[in-house]
Amino acid sequence: MTPEDSGCAPAHPSTLEQFGWTEEHTKAFRNYPEQYLPGRISCRQKTVWDVLTLKGTVTTGISGALKKLGRFPAVGDFVVLLHQPESGSSAIVDILPRRTQFTRGAAGRDSTDQVIAANVDTVFIVTAAGQDLNARRVERYLAIAHASGARPVIIINKADLADDAQALADAILPVAAGVPIITLSAKSGEGMREIDPYLTPGSTIVLIGSSGVGKSTLMNRLLGNNVQDTFATREDDDHGRHTTTVRQLFVLPCGALMIDNPGLREVGMGTASGGMDETFPDILELAEGCRFSDCRHENEPGCAVKAAVERGEIAVARLENYHRLMREIAFEQDKKEIGLVRTERKRWKEIGKLQKETGKGRRP
Ligand SMILES: Nc1nc2c(ncn2[C@@H]2O[C@H](COP(=O)(O)OP(=O)(O)O)[C@@H](O)[C@H]2O)c(=O)[nH]1
Ligand SMILES: [Mg+2]
Numbered sequence: 356m357t358p359e360d361s362g363c364a365p366a367h368p369s370t371l372e373q374f375g376w377t378e379e380h381t382k383a384f385r386n387y388p389e390q391y392l393p394g395r396i397s398c399r400q401k402t403v404w405d406v407l408t409l410k411g412t413v414t415t416g417i418s419g420a421l422k423k424l425g426r427f428p429a430v431g432d433f434v435v436l437l438h439q440p441e442s443g444s445s446a447i448v449d450i451l452p453r454r455t456q457f458t459r460g461a462a463g464r465d466s467t468d469q470v471i472a473a474n475v476d477t478v479f480i481v482t483a484a485g486q487d488l489n490a491r492r493v494e495r496y497l498a499i500a501h502a503s504g505a506r507p508v509i510i511i512n513k514a515d516l517a518d519d520a521q522a523l524a525d526a527i528l529p530v531a532a533g534v535p536i537i538t539l540s541a542k543s544g545e546g547m548r549e550i551d552p553y554l555t556p557g558s559t560i561v562l563i564g565s566s567g568v569g570k571s572t573l574m575n576r577l578l579g580n581n582v583q584d585t586f587a588t589r590e591d592d593d594h595g596r597h598t599t600t601v602r603q604l605f606v607l608p609c610g611a612l613m614i615d616n617p618g619l620r621e622v623g624m625g626t627a628s629g630g631m632d633e634t635f636p637d638i639l640e641l642a643e644g645c646r647f648s649d650c651r652h653e654n655e656p657g658c659a660v661k662a663a664v665e666r667g668e669i670a671v672a673r674l675e676n677y678h679r680l681m682r683e684i685a686f687e688q689d690k691k692e693i694g695l696v697r698t699e700r701k702r703w704k705e706i707g708k709l710q711k712e713t714g715k716g717r718r719p
């Protein structure tokens with residue numbers, strides 16, 4: 356498969372820094388002999404990865420060892436590549452430690468397989484004027500973005516469709532909790548300069564948001580050509596269109612790296628509760644005044660959060676969403692625990708089988 360076939364744009368950075376490589380990576384890579392190449396994953400399709408290297412984009416698989424360990428590189432990962440052009444063989448043999456990781460909290464036992472993007476600096480939470488603009492959805496995305504370790508920025512696209520673009524931003528302000536809100540139009544270009552400060556060379560930005568909000572349009576404008584197809588369709592409507600279902604990292608002309616997320620229909624909360632405090636700092640602060648230190652702000656007496664809701668200081672819907680997201684996290688955590696128990700049981704069964712077999716072999 357050529358990069359063109361997979362919809363991946365060929366990109367050939369001339370220094371490692373240009374694809375986000377830092378001092379930390381140099382340290383981690385130091386012990387590899389010279390036949391190993393450093394690289395960054397720009398695209399993954401099941402068992403084939405595109406790796407940006409200084410020698411161009413290499414399309415390859417992972418080593419048996421990584422497979423056995425269940426360590427699958429994600430888009431944005433910095434990897435070590437064993438590359439032998441003479442014999443035509445190559446494989447990704449290691450994944451360097453991740454600075455941040457953005458996970459999809461969907462069902463699935465293999466948690467390493469759920470990483471959507473790695474080593475992201477900034478998450479653009481893209482929403483749009485019209486029906487997508489929903490404070491509750493923004494809260495969910497904020498919690499996920501904060502949990503990833505990256506810095507979120509809220510983008511309100513399609514400002515050209517709104518009579519009053521400022522009113523759109525004002526509607527989101529109560530849930531933004533200090534996160535920047537930028538109103539723009541990817542179509543007309545209006546307001547695009549506002550995102551420049553986040554597009555520094557070597558930094559990595561991931562686009563998340565519902566289908567149809569204009570993520571690919573935004574990316575195309577920044578790329579200056581039509582690399583990403585723009586469709587208002589959902590991923591399961593367009594099986595034939597590979598370009599819309601491939602998650603890719605692009606090197607923008609301005610030097611930043613950007614990951615589009617086609618077909619990311621829904622992002623679950625996963626087990627990461629780490630983003631909740633930063634998303635709901637108002638609730639966190641009020642909770643200090645609750646009578647019980649483990650108050651869940653449901654029906655406990657002396658709940659300062661409930662009192663604030665009654666006084667109209669916090670929207671009822673905001674507290675409800677807080678509860679919904681917390682329940683979702685608890686559910687995922689339970690599921691993960693059950694999964695772990697199951698995996699452990701399976702492992703012991705395998706060991707038992709193995710012992711029986713070797714035992715048989717020893718018998719005279
Ligand atoms: N009016 C308007 N339409 C836009 C804007 N940005 C994107 N669109 C349209 O919204 C639709 C979905 O855009 P797309 O980039 O494919 O969304 P994605 O699913 O988030 O990647 C397309 O028809 C775009 O032309 C904008 O700023 N203004
Ligand atoms: Mg798209």
Ligand SMILES: [Zn+2]
Pocket residue numbers: 642645646650651652653655657658659660661
């Ligand atoms: Zn409380």
